[in-house]
Amino acid sequence: MIISVIGTGHVGLVTGAGFSEMGHTVICIDQNQDKITSIIDGSIPIYEPSLDEIVSRNKSSGRLHFTTDLAEGICLSDVIFIAVDTPQLSHGQSDLSQLESVTHQVAKASNNKKTIVIKSTVPVSTCRRIDRILRKYGNGTVFNVVSNPEFLREGKAVYDFMNPDRIVLGTRSDDKDAKRTMMKIYEPFEKDHVEIIYTTLETSELIKYSANAFLATKVAFINEMANLCDAVGANITELARGIGLDNRIGSSFLKPGPGYGGSCFPKDTLSLTVQAQEANCPVRIIESVINSNSSHIRRLGRRVSDFCAECWNIDCKSSLLGKKIAVLGLSFKANTDDIRSAASTVIIPFLIKQGAKVMGFDPVLSATEKFTDQFQDTIPTFEAKTDLDTVLWGADVVLVLTEWEEIAKIDWLKKRSILNSPIVVDFRNLFNPDLMRKYGYHYASLGRP
Ligand SMILES: NC(=O)c1ccc[n+]([C@@H]2O[C@H](COP(=O)([O-])OP(=O)(O)OC[C@H]3O[C@@H](n4cnc5c(N)ncnc54)[C@H](O)[C@@H]3O)[C@@H](O)[C@H]2O)c1
Structure with missing residues (x-):
């Protein structure tokens, strides 16, 4: 055959x-x-x-x-x-x-x-x-x-x-x-x-959308819980472990981050809501998930400026003006060069609009090229590199967006001397807050006191 x-x-x-x-x-x-x-x-x-x-x-x-x-x-x-x-x-x-x-x-x-x-x-x-x-x-x-x-x-x-x-x-x-x-x-x-599920054409088509919608729901849920943890002083890592060990819930997809992206979850969740509306049977949960995810991503840019204002004790409206921000990770997640609907595509333009000078790092050359190609008209000042130290050098703020191994294993004690200011905002919760503080950093992450 x-x-x-x-x-x-x-x-x-x-x-x-x-x-x-x-x-x-x-x-x-x-x-x-x-x-x-x-x-x-x-x-x-x-x-x-x-x-x-x-x-x-x-x-x-x-x-x-x-x-x-x-x-x-x-x-x-x-x-x-x-x-x-x-x-x-x-x-x-x-x-x-x-x-x-x-x-x-x-x-x-x-x-x-x-x-x-x-x-x-x-x-x-x-x-x-x-x-x-x-x-x-x-x-x-x-x-x-x-x-x-x-x-x-x-x-x-x-x-x-x-x-x-x-x-x-x-x-x-x-x-x-x-x-x-x-x-x-x-x-x-x-x-x-391997289990093979034989079913009708319609059920098979819908299984794919339901699977992605369910996973997107888990992501949006844990991100909302992380925000709530921040608001009430609870800890998202312990919360995720506390619920994930329940077999009915499961521990996968319970890591807070900068929202879901990529070529599938955003388009598939939206398509499911449209199909459901057309069938006169709206899926309200998924409609909320989509709103939750997009407002989460939008809020993160503002969190960077608020955190910097707090660290420098200045007005948050102008806290990023003229500052160099090193954004670590352009792809929507690690081990791919796909930047479609990545958090970086929303947050970087926001930071530049706030007057920041942004330089991006991604370990994969094609990710840096895709990003600069996509934004060459709208944000021509943006530069992306595959060399970490070039991007970190002289940075006032470091923003972590992707969980690449190259980023997760950064030795912050060693990098301290090449930064202009010790501020790390980590939207992947890759680093230990106590250690970062011990190394002299102002460190913010998601849902961790
Ligand atoms: N990317 C993922 O992770 C993923 C996972 C599961 C399902 N899907 C689904 O799989 C489908 C494909 O996604 P993808 O990410 O591989 O897309 P892609 O854009 O990476 O690849 C599609 C390919 O089809 C080719 N093509 C288009 N029209 C053609 C034609 N007339 N003749 C020959 N080739 C043609 C394009 O040149 C391109 O190389 C989508 O429906 C997507 O939703 C994607």
């Missing part, structure tokens, strides 16, 4: 590489010629730990191929995974234009029976729509449409793909063929006792 994956981005490339690692023959297809050329030449276009190793291993073994020729890739394969992006439109709906365009191309190019698997995150009923398009434009070709949402986390994508908590497969209830094909593909996981 030959598998093709259309869309060689964060999800498609990991999916293609992962299936080839499991022993399947895979053709990865993308319309972006530069991307495909660079992968063929041995350079991976995204930062994702160990992805380069499995791509290069499976390319050499002849199981993993790359092309921009969609028609040829489709003709050669039995199963076609579609992993193109489904970004957010202005009112929160999902933009399905890439998916629809690919579907028309698949319908036109297919020469015999195909199983079409939707990996992209799509609103409920999209797979049925894809099924209808394929039947209408497929010149009599038989298509089996499957929904197989992806749950991998950027930064741990290869591990997550190879070690899934579960696999969700939605099919039409009368489609036994699709189920058999998918069982064959995922057989190695089933043998490893």
Whole structure:
């Protein structure tokens, strides 16, 4: 059986590489010629730990191929995974234009029976729509449409793909063929006792949104609790441990931080609320989560200026004027170069608006480049570097936004001499407040006295 994956981005490339690692023959297809050329030449276009190793291993073994020729890739394969992006439109709906365009191309190019698997995150009923398009434009070709949402986390994508908590497969209830094909593909996981959930197309589509919405809720919840801890003098670390040890709650996703970001949680939570409104069944909890998260991120910029005003005993309205702020971490979380909806994209423009001179550090060059490209018109004064000391040198304030290992292991005692002023605002709670105080720092974090 030959598998093709259309869309060689964060999800498609990991999916293609992962299936080839499991022993399947895979053709990865993308319309972006530069991307495909660079992968063929041995350079991976995204930062994702160990992805380069499995791509290069499976390319050499002849199981993993790359092309921009969609028609040829489709003709050669039995199963076609579609992993193109489904970004957010202005009112929160999902933009399905890439998916629809690919579907028309698949319908036109297919020469015999195909199983079409939707990996992209799509609103409920999209797979049925894809099924209808394929039947209408497929010149009599038989298509089996499957929904197989992806749950991998950027930064741990290869591990997550190879070690899934579960696999969700939605099919039409009368489609036994699709189920058999998918069982064959995922057989190695089933043998490893990974639970496979067979369900309808609609339930499968909704599982993906519900999972992300639930996780986003946990993040927003713990951030609100951290703010409350600050207000009443309680400790969020101990609170999170105190609730997380309850098996019904669980300890993951209970770390306060600068709000959720990235390419998935913001768009998927919003899309879920839109789908629910359209179904006349609003999801009020998720609407509140979205509001909570965006006001949390917005409040953090103000917390930096308030804290500095307190340290320097000056007016908070002008406390950042002319000050150099070193922002540590631009990506939305560690181990990825993805800056989409990262806290840095909101907080840095705010700080610059307050008159601060901001320099950013991220250990991954592509993250610094993406950030400067995105903001070159609106904040041309902003500079980003991959060298930590250049960014820290002469800083009046250090602001920690991402939990990169390079940031978490900073020796603050040693760095003290290159800073202009010993102020560290840590929105990832990476450092010990007592130790920071002992080293002579004014140190603020989230929900810790
Ligand atoms: N990024 C994640 O962590 C993640 C996790 C789970 C699910 N998802 C979902 O997976 C989907 C893909 O996300 P992504 O982050 O991989 O997107 P991406 O933007 O990184 O990759 C999409 C790729 O599709 C290609 N493409 C677009 N139109 C094409 C066409 N007509 N023919 C061939 N290639 C085409 C683009 O060139 C791009 O390389 C989205 O629906 C997303 O919500 C993403």
